Amino acid sequence: MSTLFLRTLREDPADAELPGHKLLVRAGYIRRAAPGVYSWLPLGLRVLRNVEAIVREEMDAMGAQELSFPALLPREPYEATNRWTEYGPNLFRLQDRKGVDMLLGPTHEEMFTLTVKDLFSSYKDLPVNLYQIQTKYRDEARPRAGLLRGREFIMKDSYSFDVDDAGLASAYQAHREAYIKIFDRLGFDYVIVHADSGAMGGSASEEFLAISPHGEDTFVRSTTGEYAANVEAVYVPTPAAVDASTVPAAAVHDTPDTPTIETLVASANANHPREDGRAWTAADTLKNVLVMLTHPDGTREPLAVGVPGDREVDAKRLEAQVSPAAPGAFEDKDFAAYPMLAKGYIGPGVLGSDKASGIRYLLDASIGEGSAWVTGADEHGKHVFNLVHGRDFTADGVIHAADIREGDASPDGNGTLTLARGIEMGHIFQLGRKYAEALGLQVLDQNGKLTTVTMGSYGIGVSRAVAAIAEGTLDEIGLCWPREISPADVHLVATGKDQAIFDYADTLVGELESQGLTVLYDDRPKVSPGVKFKDAELVGVPTIVVVGRGLEQGTVEIKDRRTGERREVAVAEAVREVVAEVRPEATA
Amino acid sequence: MSTLFLRTLREDPADAELPGHKLLVRAGYIRRAAPGVYSWLPLGLRVLRNVEAIVREEMDAMGAQELSFPALLPREPYEATNRWTEYGPNLFRLQDRKGVDMLLGPTHEEMFTLTVKDLFSSYKDLPVNLYQIQTKYRDEARPRAGLLRGREFIMKDSYSFDVDDAGLASAYQAHREAYIKIFDRLGFDYVIVHADSGAMGGSASEEFLAISPHGEDTFVRSTTGEYAANVEAVYVPTPAAVDASTVPAAAVHDTPDTPTIETLVASANANHPREDGRAWTAADTLKNVLVMLTHPDGTREPLAVGVPGDREVDAKRLEAQVSPAAPGAFEDKDFAAYPMLAKGYIGPGVLGSDKASGIRYLLDASIGEGSAWVTGADEHGKHVFNLVHGRDFTADGVIHAADIREGDASPDGNGTLTLARGIEMGHIFQLGRKYAEALGLQVLDQNGKLTTVTMGSYGIGVSRAVAAIAEGTLDEIGLCWPREISPADVHLVATGKDQAIFDYADTLVGELESQGLTVLYDDRPKVSPGVKFKDAELVGVPTIVVVGRGLEQGTVEIKDRRTGERREVAVAEAVREVVAEVRPEATA
Known part of the structure; x- marks a missing residue:
């Protein structure tokens, strides 16, 4: 050094x-x-x-x-x-x-x-x-x-x-x-x-993620441990069609000042109670979100995505689904270009049924045939109740865009999902x-x-x-490399004023190297022990050997960087002990 | 394979x-x-x-x-x-x-x-x-x-x-x-x-050249072997000043139709014989060559280079001398911009003495003070005789641009130069x-x-x-690698219809590999012996081992790719013999 x-x-x-x-x-x-x-x-x-x-x-x-x-x-x-x-x-x-x-x-x-x-x-x-x-x-x-x-x-x-x-x-x-x-x-x-599979085209695909709170990728695992997926790759199975014959006919109601899901649910429960007496919840509402896609060639295309009102459109899932196009905000000027869109009250009518907007309309995969919804009536201050998918409206296709939550059912049908973050390390x-x-x-x-x-x-x-x-391996005091990729096998610190210390350390380095170990040797003559120890902790080589005060008593110290455990070994045993520390499998 | x-x-x-x-x-x-x-x-x-x-x-x-x-x-x-x-x-x-x-x-x-x-x-x-x-x-x-x-x-x-x-x-x-x-x-x-040293700036500099007729670099070596230089780096020492007091005064003569050195020398000898009776030669004439430099920032600058009439301006030497500017042709439109330049009769007058042209004028380093020249008189059909450098004209500086020839005196004063070509492999x-x-x-x-x-x-x-x-190492039949960089130590060709051949070859490959040798193993089952041998010669691994017909008699063949020498060795000796061939130093 x-x-x-x-x-x-x-x-x-x-x-x-x-x-x-x-x-x-x-x-x-x-x-x-x-x-x-x-x-x-x-x-x-x-x-x-x-x-x-x-x-x-x-x-x-x-x-x-x-x-x-x-x-x-x-x-x-x-x-x-x-x-x-x-x-x-x-x-x-x-x-x-x-x-x-x-x-x-x-x-x-x-x-x-x-x-x-x-x-x-x-x-x-x-x-x-x-x-x-x-x-x-x-x-x-x-x-x-x-x-x-x-x-x-x-x-x-x-x-x-x-x-x-x-x-x-x-x-x-x-x-x-x-x-x-x-x-x-x-x-x-x-x-x-x-x-x-993203922009690459193709079919089966898996990622190897390093589990880390700093990861850019969110992934899910099922509680049974059998299912794991990047959140972009969670394909929620479309529910089986349900019988909607008992659902009353769709009806438009005045719902003034209800541009958000919260205000809508409150208004619905207050003014239009459900036939079966249950309360309306956000999950009964259908939210239609507009985005503006930019295709790789620069052309722009509006897209409407219908998700249950208790979910958000997940930006990364949407991005993966529309790739190679890039989704962006649907801005006021875009609304101005589509006057049939009643902002806050947009419904499957103008998007799906009569196609008056001409905008492509995709429904989240969780929305099954026969499900009934409270949703926009395409007129300010009005919503339509009991609008049944497949009976009263259809869409242009399916999209997997609603956010995935801790506790959602696992797509493989077993257990529920937990969420965590990871860093993509490999992709097959x-x-x-x-x-x-x-x-x-x-x-x-x-x-x-x-x-x-x-x-x-x-x-x-x-x-x-x-x-x-x-x-993934660092701690509060520095880096902490796994053995196989550490920049050296041993960080050897020589510290003290006695020339004998450095002479012996030189010898020990040579002996360790002749055993095939790589040694990062802190031989700096005028640097304090404290600085040397701090540097060794920062640099993160897994085994630290200290040649110092103990030498007079015929010992050197071996320290495990991760656990902090230290032990004195006799000079005569030093090489054998260090090699055993670095290659436990070879000496076990 | x-x-x-x-x-x-x-x-x-x-x-x-x-x-x-x-x-x-x-x-x-x-x-x-x-x-x-x-x-x-x-x-x-x-x-x-x-x-x-x-x-x-x-x-x-x-x-x-x-x-x-x-x-x-x-x-x-x-x-x-x-x-x-x-x-x-x-x-x-x-x-x-x-x-x-x-x-x-x-x-x-x-x-x-x-x-x-x-x-x-x-x-x-x-x-x-x-x-x-x-x-x-x-x-x-x-x-x-x-x-x-x-x-x-x-x-x-x-x-x-x-x-x-x-x-x-x-x-x-x-x-x-x-x-x-x-x-x-x-x-x-x-x-x-x-x-x-080119565009890099700085001083001492050497190149390591692979000697090759295909090289882009020309280099010189002195016959004593003490001096070697890239041709761009040959700095011809400027001759000591000579006494010009006996040279007659400069005189302009009509030399019609002499735009080239040959026509000028012929005309001079015919019409203006030299005072001392010796014939005029091309070496007595001074040729002034115009080039147009383009500087890195795009600006253009004309440059005049004076060289003895028996030499050419060497493009690479010029390039090195004017770098980072790039020299290009001085075209007709450039001559039009400088009407004082009489093409074919340009002299040190307009360039050097009265600076009427404003063009920078550099004299080749071989042109010493006191040397006398026949050169252009800046008027069509006229040349000036006995124009003495330092007495009758000066230039703005020195340039090392004249071509270097086999037999030129070595710049170190010992012996003469030989020329050869090389590929630049290293530069310090x-x-x-x-x-x-x-x-x-x-x-x-x-x-x-x-x-x-x-x-x-x-x-x-x-x-x-x-x-x-x-x-540098190939021959008529293919590549021919030096051992240390060959893609393999041994090219092992198995050839024949007998399964025993391939079985034994498999074993031999394993044994050679366990000796630390790398083996390129031609195990292709349906390829003819001729094609396999041709491929081995083409690929150029230095040692070729053939397991084939000889196996029945208990031998394999070892062939030296470079010399073509082949010898049969007993199967029992094969590993030892091949290792000895690959690592003669270890077994000597």
């Missing part, structure tokens, strides 16, 4: 929000170069390389082959798959000196597909699993939390190529198993959840034939006929993993 | 010029993604990683510390050093979604300087040597020969930081020694030459204080005063090395 390019900071950096991000900067692992763009200092680079090595080993072990594509890519393949447009402002676009359009790769489906097309031509060539560990670029609107959501970041992306669906399912399963091994080795709490995905079709990847099948290849796409956020693990 | 993502090609790719580039594509090492942008297939990636590992080991061994900067960088630091402008169209510039200017890093002096400034503040912190192995971007006007001159490429760049010149000299020397170790291990012929460079000054990198010295840090900058073209080594 007397020569290491490292300076720890006592103060939190101004631009860091999360504890892990603050510590990574303070402990000298990373530095910000631009918003969402980070430099790796020596300690950080070691952790990054350790994560990469684990990912590489397990990908190789499953038979995937490593290659490496450029980050600077031509426009044409991304044009062929429409992603040049679909990615919108998230794509870094540039022109070269000849004015040719290029991009910085956000993910490489196109390039892998074209390369397999270039090399392979027969079903006999398949299956093949290919991967790279490579720098990617996305111009995030809100780069966040250091490495957690960066604009330049390192990903492992892999792709499977198969002739049939069974092959894809098996490649998917092989990736799933490799990912479990990787995330187990990385040493943090994670959960595998059903995922929304049965992509299907979308890219192969767009780019013409076909091979001859057993009958000599051309068949389109089916693909899987699998990602791990490698630089994000460093941040997520830091976040 | 039955599952490897590899397909060799029999045909040369259409866009490849050089033999090595053709073979790297044909043998399945790389594929073009865009002009000057390449993808690494599995075999290519292995070679690249082997080169990286050698570079990393030697950089670590010299005490340099690895970190990693982003490729996507903010404009401001490059603005501060003026490189945002100086790099001109070679820089990939882009804007993010907020319209903020960014760039793709062509080299990282700025970022390293700022990070040292961020972390260090005292002379006690220095010296420090930092490096990264990272992807860089330059929008080359003419991307060339695959990996040799790419627009996305991998470089090791390192930087030294010292408080004084002695420290810089010592860091430079340490890098020089590490580079020698690296290039020795990479296993190809190279030469270390003096280099021009005493940068000095340019970047530290521009970015304010100062530390407190021993007296507590702020002092500006002095820097060195050192680069190795890692991806280029793969191409250069391929180019």
Whole structure:
């Protein structure tokens, strides 16, 4: 440490929000170069390389082959798959000196597909699993939390190529198993959840989330433990149709000054009591929410979403459902363009039944056929009661947009849901034939006929993993790395004024290194013991060895960074004891 | 090879010029993604990683510390050093979604300087040597020969930081020694030459060139072997002033129809014989060449260069001398703007003596004081004879722009020069204080005063090395890798119809791998022996082992890829013999 390019900071950096991000900067692992763009200092680079090595080993072990594509890519393949447009402002676009359009790769489906097309031509060539560990670029609107959501970041992306669906399912399963091994080795709490397939197209998809209150993703788990999904991927089953024959005919009532659900429920209970005597609740009302979609090509389209009045439209679920379009607010000027919309009293009439608005109308999946509602009558101060879905109105389709709540029934029919937050660390995905079709990847099948290849796409956020693990393992005093990715096996602190201390510490470092351990050696001559101990706690190497005052009595101290447990061991036993601490499995 | 993502090609790719580039594509090492942008297939990636590992080991061994900067960088630091402008169209510039200017890093002096400034503040912190192995971007006007001159490429760049010149000299020397170790291990012929410091500013500088007829760089070596330089860096010593007192007064003569040196010499000898009876030669004439410079900021400036009539202005030497401006042709419209220039008869009068043109005029360094010349008289059909430099005309300065020829005197005064071509593989460079000054990198010295840090900058073209080594080691039948960077230690070909052959080959592969060797195993069941042998020759692993017909007699064949030598060894000896072939040093 007397020569290491490292300076720890006592103060939190101004631009860091999360504890892990603050510590990574303070402990000298990373530095910000631009918003969402980070430099790796020596300690950080070691952790990054350790994560990469684990990912590489397990990908190789499953038979995937490593290659490496450029980050600077031509426009044409991304044009062929429409992603040049679909990615919108998230794509870094540039022109070269000849004015040719290029991009910085956000993910490489196109390039892998074209390369397999270039090399392979027969079903006999398949299956093949290919991967790279490579720098990617996305111009995030809100780069966040250091490495957690960066604009330049390192990903492992892999792709499977198969002739049939069974092959894809098996490649998917092989990736799933490799990912479990990787995330187990990385040493943090994670959960595998059903995922929304989003803009990628395709079908089956799961995410590996690091469980963290700082996560951007909300996920649900059922109380039985059998169901887990990203909140965007919770597909509430549509209830079976109910018999509405006893529901009275729909009737419009005056409900002055009831532009909100609360005011409506109060007015309904006061002035229009229910036939069966039960009170009206927000759950009996149908709320129609308008949003303005912006499609990737820039065109705008209004959309109406009907949800039960006791629920909100969940922004992320809506976003996932309408992707690649982006939902935005339906503003006053938009209302002005649609005078048939009575703000606060919008109903399925103008949206669904007579289509007077011309606006696409989707009903939340929880709204079954035969259900009766109190909802807007498309006139200020009026609502319609007992409006029955399927009898009195229909919509253009179904959407999964209402918010999901703790205690909701699990979509698998067993137990209820609990909610938590997580950081997306990995994503596995049965992509299907979308890219192969767009780019013409076909091979001859057993009958000599051309068949389109089916693909899987699998990602791990490698630089994000460093941040997520830091976040998930830190404590009040600093970073606290899992052994396999720690920048060193041992942090050896030599402290004292006696030259014998440093002489012995030098020897001990050499002996530990000859045992194959990596040692971060604090040999700084004029730094106080307090500063050295604080730095060791901040840097977060799991085993701290102190060579100091005890040496006169023939002992050194071994300290567990996580538990804080310390013990004195005899100098003669020091190497054996430290090795046992670092590799308990080898000595057990 | 039955599952490897590899397909060799029999045909040369259409866009490849050089033999090595053709073979790297044909043998399945790389594929073009865009002009000057390449993808690494599995075999290519292995070679690249082997080169990286050698570079990393030697950089670590010299005490340099690895970190990693982003490729996507903010404009401001490059603005501060003026490189945002100086790099001109070679820089990939882009804007993010907020319209903020960014760039793709062509080299990282700025970022390293700022990070040292961020972390260090005292002379006690220095010296420090930092490096990264990272992807860089330059929008080359003419991307060339695959990996040799790419627009996305991998470089090791390192930087030294010292408080004084002695420290810089010592860091430079340490890098020089590490580079020698690296290039020795990479296993190809190279030469270390003096280099021009070009746009980087600074002083001492050397290049490591791979000797190759396909190189873009021309270099000279003296016949004594003591002097070697890139042709741009040859500084011809200015001759001592000679006594011109016996030279007759300058006189203008009619020399009609002599716009070229040949016609001028012929006319002079015919009509104006020399006083001393010797014939006029081209070497007695002074040619004044006009070029139009374009400065990085886009402004244009005419420049006149005077060279002896028997020499040409060397485009690369000129370019190096006027950098960061770029020289271009002086066109007819430019002549129209300077009517005082009599095309074909331009002389030092209008350029040098009376400065009527206002054009900057530089004389080649070979033109000494007191030398007499036949040169243009600034009037069509007229030349001036016996015009003496220093007596009759002067210029605005000196330039090293005349071409260098085989047999020229060596600038060190010993022997003459020979010319050859090379590929720039490495560059070491005493940068000095340019970047530290521009970015304010100062530390407190021993007296507590702020002092500006002095820097060195050192680069190795890692991806280029793969191409250069391929180019330098190939033969008529394929690639031919040096051992340390070969994609595998052994290429094992199993061939025949007998299952016993493949069974034994499987075993042998396992045994070789357990000895720590990497084996490229051609286990393809239905491929002919001829195709397998051709592929092995093309792929270029140094040791080829054939398990085939000989197996019945209890032998396998070991073949040296480079020499073609083959020998049969007994099955019982096979592992030992192959290991001895791959690691002769370990068994000698």
